Amino acid sequence: MPKCWLIAVSALAVWGVVCAAAQGKQPAPPPRENAVPRRPNNAGKPPINPVKELERFQKMPPEQREKEMAKLRPAQRQRMERLLERFENMPPAQREQALRRLEALHELSPERRFAVTEELRNLRSLPPVERRARLRSDEIQQNFSADERKLLYESVAPRFRPQEKD
DSSP states (O other), rough: HHHHHHHHHHHHHHHHGGGGGGGTOOOOOOOOOTTTOOOOOTTTOOOOOHHHHHHHHHOOOOHHHHHHHSSOOOHHHHHHHHHHHHTSSSSSHHHHHHHHHHHHHHHHHHHHHHOOOOEEEEHHHHHHHHHHHHHHHHHHHHHHOHHHHHHHHHHHOOOOOOOOOO
């Protein structure tokens, strides 16, 4: 069960960062009005490094990978298979960038990781023009460090570089 959990958590973490490659396909639906915001939940345990888990999973022999995938619920399994396929089909440079963003996200404190992840969800739900305006906003400048802003820019608008307001 722990390995299954690690794979599922890794898949979700990687999905958030890797999706930048496929962002033009379909925007995420807007958040529901009565939705409860997600909170970081690591119950005192050190966070799982999704980059290392992804690399470990990729190095598994196919039969072991299949065995681990069989432990997942059908929806999780499908999501994980799509994620791995998309990741493995990325050009090496793009894959390396996604891994760097994922590592940078992992290095943030749980609270900052939560804030950046929530902002990424918000940005991905916006049309491109609104997304750029949001990235330029004073709120983003005030609420996120330079490294966090870089992570936001690279994840949702890799060719967009707003002027820093310092």
